[in-house]
Amino acid sequence: MKITRRELLISAGSLLAYSQLGSLANAEVNIAAQPGDQEMIASMCKALYPHDRFPMSIYMDVAAGAIKKGNADTGAKISFRAGLDGLKINKFDKMNFKKQTKYLKSIENTPFFGLVRGHTVVALYDHKEVHKIFGYQGASFDKGGYKDGEYNDLTWLPEPRIEEHPDLTAFLDDSSPKKYASLKIKKTF
Amino acid sequence: MKIDKKEKAVVVIGSGPGGAQVAYQLTKQGIPVVLLEAGRRIMKEEYVNEEWPAFSQMAWLDKRTMSGNARIVKDFNGLPTWLVKAVGGTATHWAGATPRFLDYEWKTKSTYGSVDGATLMDWPIDGKEMKPYYVKAEDAIGSTHRGGRPPLPANNNYKVFAEGAKRNGYKFYATGPYGTNAAPYDGRPASIQDGFNFQGDKNGSKWNPNVSEIPKALATGKLELRTNSQAVQITTDSSGKADGVLYMDTKTKALHRQEAKVICVAGNSIETPRLFLMSASSRFPNGLANSSDQVGRNYMRHLTGSVYATFDKPVNFFRGETMAGFLADEVKHNPKRGFVGGYYLETLALGPSFLGAFLDPGKWGKKFADMMDGYQNMAGMWIVGEDMPQANNRITLGSAKDAFGLPAPNVHFDDHPNDTAMRNHAYEKGEAIYKAVGATQTYRVTPYPHTHNLGSMRMSAKAKDGVVDKWGRCHDVKNLFVSDGSVMTTGAACNPTLTITALAIRQGEYLAGQLKKGNV
Numbered sequence: 001m002k003i004t005r006r007e008l009l010i011s012a013g014s015l016l017a018y019s020q021l022g023s024l025a026n027a028e029v030n031i032a033a034q035p036g037d038q039e040m041i042a043s044m045c046k047a048l049y050p051h052d053r054f055p056m057s058i059y060m061d062v063a064a065g066a067i068k069k070g071n072a073d074t075g076a077k078i079s080f081r082a083g084l085d086g087l088k089i090n091k092f093d094k095m096n097f098k099k100q101t102k103y104l105k106s107i108e109n110t111p112f113f114g115l116v117r118g119h120t121v122v123a124l125y126d127h128k129e130v131h132k133i134f135g136y137q138g139a140s141f142d143k144g145g146y147k148d149g150e151y152n153d154l155t156w157l158p159e160p161r162i163e164e165h166p167d168l169t170a171f172l173d174d175s176s177p178k179k180y181a182s183l184k185i186k187k188t189f
Numbered sequence: 190m191k192i193d194k195k196e197k198a199v200v201v202i203g204s205g206p207g208g209a210q211v212a213y214q215l216t217k218q219g220i221p222v223v224l225l226e227a228g229r230r231i232m233k234e235e236y237v238n239e240e241w242p243a244f245s246q247m248a249w250l251d252k253r254t255m256s257g258n259a260r261i262v263k264d265f266n267g268l269p270t271w272l273v274k275a276v277g278g279t280a281t282h283w284a285g286a287t288p289r290f291l292d293y294e295w296k297t298k299s300t301y302g303s304v305d306g307a308t309l310m311d312w313p314i315d316g317k318e319m320k321p322y323y324v325k326a327e328d329a330i331g332s333t334h335r336g337g338r339p340p341l342p343a344n345n346n347y348k349v350f351a352e353g354a355k356r357n358g359y360k361f362y363a364t365g366p367y368g369t370n371a372a373p374y375d376g377r378p379a380s381i382q383d384g385f386n387f388q389g390d391k392n393g394s395k396w397n398p399n400v401s402e403i404p405k406a407l408a409t410g411k412l413e414l415r416t417n418s419q420a421v422q423i424t425t426d427s428s429g430k431a432d433g434v435l436y437m438d439t440k441t442k443a444l445h446r447q448e449a450k451v452i453c454v455a456g457n458s459i460e461t462p463r464l465f466l467m468s469a470s471s472r473f474p475n476g477l478a479n480s481s482d483q484v485g486r487n488y489m490r491h492l493t494g495s496v497y498a499t500f501d502k503p504v505n506f507f508r509g510e511t512m513a514g515f516l517a518d519e520v521k522h523n524p525k526r527g528f529v530g531g532y533y534l535e536t537l538a539l540g541p542s543f544l545g546a547f548l549d550p551g552k553w554g555k556k557f558a559d560m561m562d563g564y565q566n567m568a569g570m571w572i573v574g575e576d577m578p579q580a581n582n583r584i585t586l587g588s589a590k591d592a593f594g595l596p597a598p599n600v601h602f603d604d605h606p607n608d609t610a611m612r613n614h615a616y617e618k619g620e621a622i623y624k625a626v627g628a629t630q631t632y633r634v635t636p637y638p639h640t641h642n643l644g645s646m647r648m649s650a651k652a653k654d655g656v657v658d659k660w661g662r663c664h665d666v667k668n669l670f671v672s673d674g675s676v677m678t679t680g681a682a683c684n685p686t687l688t689i690t691a692l693a694i695r696q697g698e699y700l701a702g703q704l705k706k707g708n709v
């Protein structure tokens with residue numbers, strides 16, 4: 001997944017700006033650089049947000065982004081390494097979905113889980129291919145907007161009224177403080 | 190127009206609906222104004238029709254912290270609010286819903302009585318006085334369904350909403366009032382239903398000061414718009430009057446000073462009290478104009494919450510206008526429901542990118558994924574209702590610093606039990622609307638980062654009860670005004686921007702008169 005400066009991630013608890021990862025070149029140890037590591041993280045991304053309709057390549061893209069974040073600084077590296085180790089030892093990718101969910105529950109409070117989940121929920125649903133699969137068409141300005149017969153093409157319900165109800169003005173105008181003060185509060189909260 | 194920094198000028202801080210409107214009202218009457226705006230001017234060609242890139246193009250992302258019991262404190266601690274740092278302010282993002290206050294909503298203390306833990310108070314103005322200003326505000330914005338302006342057509346999301354409402358016996362649904370043109374108006378074209386109203390609106394059909402009051406004020410030749418200019422302190426003279434603004438060039442970080450004879454602050458409900466608190470001095474040790482200790486308090490964000498539903502047939506709710514769907518039946522105060530005040534339901538569509546982040550923050554697993562999977566068959570609505578002002582829901586200067594070394598604001602927010610009771614009621618009614626038209630799954634969504642930011646500089650009749658008087662003038666500092674949504678004594682059920690605009694027109698006319706008479 002391409003990381004650009006303007007990309008932002010909102011994860012539970014924090015707003016993280018993706019930063020340029022230029023300093024990575026000097027890093028001595030890269031985490032999750034072994035063959036199979038990206039696949040392992042991808043299997044976690046899929047277990048977190050399981051969509052049968054998504055090809056594994058989408059989860060692989062998301063995993064690549066998570067791994068970059070896992071290498072962003074020393075703190076991220078040590079927690080990411082420990083988390084990935086756990087997945088490997090427990091052969092997470094070979095578990096059935098139910099077991100995977102149970103395992104993820106057990107690590108829910110770790111920074112590793114927080115990083116991968118927080119990244120996945122944003123990167124996955126922001127993925128262009130996911131938008132296609134969902135039928136989301138996105139920008140339409142260059143085509144002159146969504147056309148009549150397109151933004152209103154729903155036919156399984158009757159055409160609704162778009163004007164205000166003739167009684168609305170009277171309903172809203174009938175709001176004198178005195179009259180409404182006479183309604184007594186029944187405390188239920 | 191170029192105004193000398195040594196000249197004692199009328200200075201407006203912030204170019205959102207409040208600040209831009211006051212600046213326009215003054216310049217229209219020939220009064221020169223310096224308008225300081227912390228953000229830059231983004232022209233409509235630059236707007237990006239993708240959710241995250243558009244958000245990062247315009248959002249106010251300077252450091253903020255949060256505390257309190259509201260769920261948002263845990264979910265989005267670094268992002269309590271959804272505000273814009275650009276010319277036009279948060280109205281660059283706004284959708285356009287423009288309902289008015291009901292008469293008793295100006296007088297909630299006398300109407301609702303005392304509510305435990307709430308600091309309800311009557312406004313020093315009433316519905317009758319505000320009526321002509323509402324008409325002016327609707328004409329300024331170009332609200333549909335008002336002033337002879339036509340309604341917007343129904344999009345798919347509205348079709349589901351309106352039919353569901355009808356089957357629940359509701360009557361008061363319509364596609365507005367809404368601040369995006371259905372027909373050309375005020376030099377701006379009709380909506381092309383392109384679905385990216387939140388992202389600035391490339392077509393310019395949506396009202397926002399950047400396409401209306403700002404160009405109009407510039408055309409008078411009396412406005413100097415200084416962008417990337419963030420006010421950081423208001424200074425006072427030996428008599429206690431405001432006499433200048435220290436502001437920072439956000440690019441070079443250089444500090445400048447503009448001499449001032451009158452200052453109108455409109456930085457929104459977080460930045461306005463923050464600026465007053467950062468302007469503490471030996472004369473004003475608790476912060477500027479804060480003898481009442483009310484600066485920063487009674488911060489409100491409206492009730493809010495959303496209901497989304499999926500159906501077994503396509504909706505494609507992302508097409509067309511984002512929020513052109515309105516239901517007013519639940520707005521009236523009716524304590525039998527178990528809470529005071531009322532709420533509106535309004536259609537709302539998000540793209541998958543935002544929906545993933547906001548549907549259920551922190552959640553994961555199959556149920557969440559299944560809901561997202563129904564995206565094409567989804568409809569959505571937003572709840573907006575009156576929340577209770579509370580003394581401790583407040584903006585303070587925290588210990589954290591922003592990138593400029595300035596104290597970052599902390600936003601404390603506790604939900605009041607009345608808010609929770611109303612939200613639960615609204616969730617039920619929202620779900621009933623969708624179930625009546627065959628929803629297969631419904632989802633109750635917690636409040637997003639606050640888009641409506643109110644209170645924190647409340648208006649009061651008496652100096653001991655609030656920060657500003659009925660004109661928005663500080664009780665303690667006579668040449669200092671507040672011109673944004675932070676003056677709201679209470680928030681009413683309706684979306685706030687029409688009222689902010691009406692109040693700013695009224696203040697601008699008043700201030701122009703006072704300046705001409707030499708009274709300030």
Ligand SMILES: Cc1cc2nc3c(=O)[nH]c(=O)nc-3n(C[C@H](O)[C@H](O)[C@H](O)COP(=O)(O)OP(=O)(O)OC[C@H]3O[C@@H](n4cnc5c(N)ncnc54)[C@H](O)[C@@H]3O)c2cc1C
Nearest residue numbers: 203205207227278279283284285286420456673674684686
């Ligand atoms: C997604 C979204 C949808 C919305 N939809 C609706 C809707 O349908 N209906 C409705 O009524 N409202 C809506 N709103 C809310 C609406 O945008 C706000 O109520 C309105 O913009 C508030 O106006 P304001 O002038 O008080 O503040 P703002 O619009 O926030 O303007 C404040 C301005 O001041 C600038 N500023 C702040 N501090 C300083 C400083 N120290 N120095 C210089 N400049 C400063 C900021 O950069 C900003 O430009 C929506 C908001 C969002 C985010």
